[in-house]
Amino acid sequence: MMNQFKEWNIDPNALTKVSLVMLDEMVTRKEKWDQYKKAKDHWSLFTLLSLGLFLLFGAQVIRSVGGAIGPNLLSILVGNVFLLLLILLFAVGLVQVKLFTKKVTKAEDEFESLRIECIDRSSELWEEDQGWKYRDDVFTYMKKNHDVNLYYK
Incomplete structure (x- = not known):
């Protein structure tokens, strides 16, 4: 944890242990949230592609x-393994998109709650006068390198 923050070129005494742990956890939660968003986007693309292939080959x-699919629809689907596979892939994609949507929402809520807590407790995290001098450097670093805005809620 401490190695990640050495690159800031900030006096190690400027940050308290609590603030280091909080910032490290915030970076971890942000990365988790980004990872889930990326997975959800990939599964969404997969689902759309499987639906597109199903519609293309179904047509x-x-x-x-000859266009008469009414009574023969089930026999057509069972007779064409590729269409069944595309339906299965589409269903799996829908389930995964729903699952990752829930995970993205949960990860975002966890990240936002910690970020807001850090903003609310900033006076406790930088108690010393010297700490307040470095606070802006830390906030700028978090915004620039980790896309975490600690300036306002």
Whole structure:
């Protein structure tokens, strides 16, 4: 944890142990949130692609049977393993998108609650007069390198 903050070129006494732990946890939560957002985006793309392929190949199958799909729909689907696979992939994609949507929301809530707590407790985290001099440097670093805004709620 301490190695990550050595690159700031800030006096180690400027940050309290509590503020170091809080900032490290905030960076960890932000990375987790970003990771879940990226996974959700990938699964969304996968789901759209599987739906597109299903519609494309489904239209070809319908054209090949002459457009009469009403009573024969189930037999057409069972007879075409590729269409069943595309339906399965689409269903898996939908479930994964829903799962990662919940994870993204939870990770965002956890990150935001810690960020707001850090803003509210900033007077406790930088008690000494010297600490207040470095506070702006720390906040700027967090915004620039980790996209964490600690200036306001």
